[in-house]
Amino acid sequence: MATAVASTSATAPLPRTTHVDKILERSGPYTDEQFQAGDIVKDFLRNHCKVLVIGAGGLGCEILHNLALTGFRDIHVIDMDTIDVSNLNRQFLFREKDVGRSKAQTAAQFVERRVPGVKVTPFHGKIQDKDEAFYLQFNIIICGLDSVEARRWINATLVAMVDEENPESLKPLIDGGTEGFKGQARVILPTITSCYECSLDMLARQTVFPICTIANTPRLPEHCIEWASVLEWPRVFGDKKLDNDDPDHIQWLLDTAQTRAKAHNIEGVTWSLTQGVVKNIIPAIASTNAIIAAACTQEAFKFATTAAPYLNNYMMYTGNESVYTYTFEHEKRPDCPVCGGESRDVDVQPDWPLERILEYLLETQDLQLKKPSLSGPKGPLYFQAPPQLEEATRPNLQKPLGELLSHDDELIVTDANLPFQLSLRLRFPGAVDASDLAAVPAAR
Numbered sequence: 001m002a003t004a005v006a007s008t009s010a011t012a013p014l015p016r017t018t019h020v021d022k023i024l025e026r027s028g029p030y031t032d033e034q035f036q037a038g039d040i041v042k043d044f045l046r047n048h049c050k051v052l053v054i055g056a057g058g059l060g061c062e063i064l065h066n067l068a069l070t071g072f073r074d075i076h077v078i079d080m081d082t083i084d085v086s087n088l089n090r091q092f093l094f095r096e097k098d099v100g101r102s103k104a105q106t107a108a109q110f111v112e113r114r115v116p117g118v119k120v121t122p123f124h125g126k127i128q129d130k131d132e133a134f135y136l137q138f139n140i141i142i143c144g145l146d147s148v149e150a151r152r153w154i155n156a157t158l159v160a161m162v163d164e165e166n167p168e169s170l171k172p173l174i175d176g177g178t179e180g181f182k183g184q185a186r187v188i189l190p191t192i193t194s195c196y197e198c199s200l201d202m203l204a205r206q207t208v209f210p211i212c213t214i215a216n217t218p219r220l221p222e223h224c225i226e227w228a229s230v231l232e233w234p235r236v237f238g239d240k241k242l243d244n245d246d247p248d249h250i251q252w253l254l255d256t257a258q259t260r261a262k263a264h265n266i267e268g269v270t271w272s273l274t275q276g277v278v279k280n281i282i283p284a285i286a287s288t289n290a291i292i293a294a295a296c297t298q299e300a301f302k303f304a305t306t307a308a309p310y311l312n313n314y315m316m317y318t319g320n321e322s323v324y325t326y327t328f329e330h331e332k333r334p335d336c337p338v339c340g341g342e343s344r345d346v347d348v349q350p351d352w353p354l355e356r357i358l359e360y361l362l363e364t365q366d367l368q369l370k371k372p373s374l375s376g377p378k379g380p381l382y383f384q385a386p387p388q389l390e391e392a393t394r395p396n397l398q399k400p401l402g403e404l405l406s407h408d409d410e411l412i413v414t415d416a417n418l419p420f421q422l423s424l425r426l427r428f429p430g431a432v433d434a435s436d437l438a439a440v441p442a443a444r
């Protein structure tokens, strides 16, 4: 990684890119086969390579400053958020006077001011506001996001953009993510490598504790905190709403949870855990962001210059138990609804109510659905919105599948979380496929 060389002597400081230039001037034992050292690659990096950074938060601030110091000069950044006072501890491109301002704009101005010659073009808004033409102009796209939904959207968009006739339509996506002391960086070549959707089952499940455990058999400090917030608060305070930002409310939960923990010999109920459980906070640690952002930036640099082979394709960093990193090739899923070609088969029984399909969808970790709506070959079966349609289709939830659908029918699933339509192929037991019949020799 290049750093500015501040000369302490009277001589003029060296240009910022001196060290990067050394890498680009000649091949070495580790450079990629395609690498062509010299001015062409330097010219491409500085004058032609357009990079988009999605997110100007904890990861985004790090990625932006790393890109600028690595020699990228045409950087774009997109973020819909404004700066909050709680961001200032790690999003170091922002100052107190910037609170309330656009993250993208403030970050862009800061980097331009500090690294002369670099142009950072901000967009304050949602990634969904931009169309394919916007994304087509970039050579590399880097995600520094904390939202699964936004990642799914950009991933599906970039996969759909790939046109086999036009190699320029394939945009490498470098995705970074952190959670506390853990993080990952990955390189996605849409339609070629496994995509973001292929690996959704690797996400940690949203922690939901069964209510009977909370009520009767607590084992963890979290169970006691959930008991205090979910069961005791409404019992004691009735309709009064719990305010997660009110320190008095958190204190009450802490005291209540500690009393219960003591009764069950459970240790570890603290103020920060209480706050974490009720607010569902994922701690953001600046140094983890720095590690992951550095990995993402190096991958962008290697893509832009071919100076070294790029990551294939998933790097995990684990800092919560000692330090451990691991790189592996995450494989494509043939039934990935975004990049795979196969529809997903679901074995069902004809007497199951339609509701059971909804339950299956909500429980399936690699789908991450919130409120799925269902359509069959003949039209809507169950829609969650608008309310009139929900009411009209609700009776279908109790009807048996055999009455609504046939073997091999396709069920189309839509959901606010899904940036595409998911198709399920229903398989009734004992039914015979038309394709299987064709394989059976004709009876003589």
Ligand SMILES: [Zn+2]
Pocket: 194, 195, 196, 197, 198, 199, 332, 333, 336, 337, 338, 339, 340
């Ligand atoms: Zn995929």
